Amino acid sequence: MNLATIIDRHEPNRTALIDGERIVTFGELRTQSTAIRAVLHVIGIQPDDRVVIVSGNEPQFVPCLLGALGLGARIIPVSHMTPLPELDRKLAAVDPAAVLVCEDAGWLLEHQQQFAAPILDVNTLDLTNIDGAPEVMERDPDDVAIMMLTSGISGDAKIAMLTHRNLEWAQTALSGDSNNGMLESDVVLASLPFGHIFGLNAVLLTALRVGATSIIQRRFDVDASVELIAEHKITVLAGAPPMWRRWSGLADATESFASVRIAVSGAAALRDDVFDAMQQVHGVTVEQGYGLTETAAAVTNNRGVEVRKGSVGKPIGDIEMMLVEDDGTPVDPGDSGEIVVRGPNIFAGYYGSVDKTEEALSANGWFWTGDVGVIDDDGYVFIVDRVKDIIIVSGFNVYPAEVEQILLTHPDVTGAIVVGEPHDLTDETVVAYVTGAVEPEGLITFAQDQLTRYKCPTSIYVVDELPIAATGKLIRRELRS
Secondary structure (H helix, E strand, O other), X not given: OOHHHOOOOOOXXXXXXXXXXXXXXXXXXXXXXXXXXXXXXXXXXXXXXXXEEEEOOOOOHHHHHHHHHHOOOEEEEEEOOOOHHHHHHHHHXXXXXXXXXXXXXXXXXXXXXXXXXXXXXHHHOOOXXXXXXXXXXXXXXXXXXXXXXXXOOOOOEEEEEEEHHHHHHHHHHOEOOOOOOEOOOOEEEEOOOOOOHHHHHHHHHHHHHHOOEEEEOOOOOHHHHHHHHHHHOOOEEEEOHHHHHHHHOOHHHHHHHOOOOEEEEOXXXXXXXXXXXXXXXXXXXXXXXXXXXXXXXOXXXXXXXXXXXXXXXXXXXXXXXXXXXXXXXXXXXXXXXXXXXXOOOOOOOEOOOHHHHHHHEOOOOOEEEEEEEEEOOOOOEEEEEEOOOOEEEOOEEEOHHXXXXXXXXXXXXXXXEEEEEEEOOOEXXXXXXXXXXXXXXXXXXXXXXOOOHHHOOOEEEEOOOOOEOOOOOEOHHHHHO
């Protein structure tokens, strides 16, 4: 098998992507993917080589992804909005054999001399030239297809390896009419970032697999999104909670949502008042799903069952789920516990880190999610807490240790603790408490030069001392309260 072939069965003149006035058919995508495969073959890309794609939500991303997969490479998607210092750290973590730079990431070409790997400007490639392209390489289902970059609790790079089997299973589980999933006839709004597992696998790749048409929104804007929903009669609408909050407040846009048949929220908890508003104002029932990068974005959903407010639904298909105590003992019925899951969607581990893999993934295949849940008498799952110190900003995970490490590189900062605080628009926002002779405004600017914007503190407080345990461990809970 190879995920590179997911579009091969669709009619060549069928519309795959719409980006503004530009229409891209499945036939064009196949040609462009083959052309990318030819280019990467010429520069010597081999099976299991790492290929980074720096891109926004844009048509070029798809042939870059499928073309590199066709050679058996491992793909690492990186947002075009990643600041140069953070991009440098990410590239160092994966040591890529090539970096493909798409249209929205053109700024990177000015800095290509500082990177060891070949930088290919996709804009200059002839994507109609398929001369010399080898056939798509057959891969074992358990071979790694995509590596998703994030940061660990310690602040070090943590790179989840997802296999062809993981990704295909999740796409299949989210498609088809047996569970009210995505269909070939659907029109999908692709506004969630392609560099995030939700937007990548649950939206874009699932749409490509079934032959649906994806309407690309390069950067989310609520008014523009409503225009796209109305113009293209969107039938599948997926978003993070801040997006649903914005949509729920548009009382004059109800007719725009009339075509929506599947509405799904993920990446963070959806507030009950937003769920109610979408039903009452727009007549849209928003189902919540639950998934993580390490599960290819799929663990539970409400497809095929009655949507229950506040619940992320029930485990999908073959997925096993337990709630356990810290020592792995199953909790009593009705009690809360850490969610552990097992199934064909569970990742192959963290690249280059046996320790991190063994911490999260047991020898018999159970993945410890770090989320605390409750299962009611009818089998519905509710997420109630997080074990780990993760901050979720607009559906994106922010690991405090990564931000703290950056703040501590400032010469005037002697200590730092980062926590999450509630925020009306993004659910949570990053707040830092620091010691040292530093101006908060200047430190925020310093962080913005080093980190992707959603990771940057929106407020910084200079304090005399930080809460630290006798062991030297930071005590974040005291600052949260």
